[in-house]
Amino acid sequence: MRDLNFFEPYIEKRSFKFDKVLILYILLFFTIIGVVAYSVYNYFTIRKLESDIDYRTGISQNSKTIKKVNEIKMLEDELTVFREEVTKIKGLDEIIESKDVIDDELLRLVENKMPEDMFLTTFSVYDGEIQIIGISKDKYAIAEFAKGLSSIEEYNEVFISNISQIEDYYNFNLNIALKDVSNGGNEPEE
Template identity: 50%
Template structure:
């Protein structure tokens, strides 16, 4: 007869296996928890170092900003900037005034050429001055007729208010004369007002 080999049954075998498995699970939890705490420590240390560096940079910048020499230079730059702005405003005012003067300036090369074209043959100019919209002419002539002809010829000028001979005197066979030309629409007060408005 054949004998059957009997196998021993162990009722606690399944519990033992489960317990061993439980031990492995605890180890995994512990490892994960350790990793988390390690990461947290590394993260904290890293950010502490970064904050320390940033604090140093901020402190350096603060010292730079509060440095008296730098503050003095900044003030100088601000003053220069104010001066430059004032200069620009002055230049703009001068440009406007120059434009106004050019528009109102009636004494130009054309006018002087017209005066020159009307000088008779026996008349000579010794001086010509221009002031406040008036032209003062001083000259000599061989006769009074040339002076009258010169005055009449000047009446062809544009924009004049008055042309008159203020003085004629005979000296050494020549007549000395003074002639004034007042030009129209030249008002210096208005220029001043426009300058202050701008």
């Protein structure tokens, strides 16, 4: 028979043994769980992306969507043409401004040369000539105005073409030829 020793658990040291097979089974179990979970996650992600692709394909092949896309393309083409035309217009505007003979300063000079009792009714510019039509109280003011305008350097020739009296006033036509205008202003620009 065997003797019972109540102090044996305290005397002997317990040793904990790792069971290698058990650890391998636990690792295998977690690996299989991880692979299955990752596969399920990928499956649902792929299904979601496929449904998203189907939805977007349906939208892109819808006749209303195609019609709107074509309309937008036409508007983009029109916008491109419009931008090109605006660029051309800006270029032409710069050319016109560079060749502009009549500017604000020249108009102020005309205004400064006008006598007090004179009124201009028409001021037109065509082919390098200015035509001024106005009303004055006397002929002397018209002659003084024409003389003052002939002193402006930009004017080549000042000519009073017509003076007529209506009641107490004189109507007059004044023609001015401008300098630095070649070929009647009709030269084509490229």
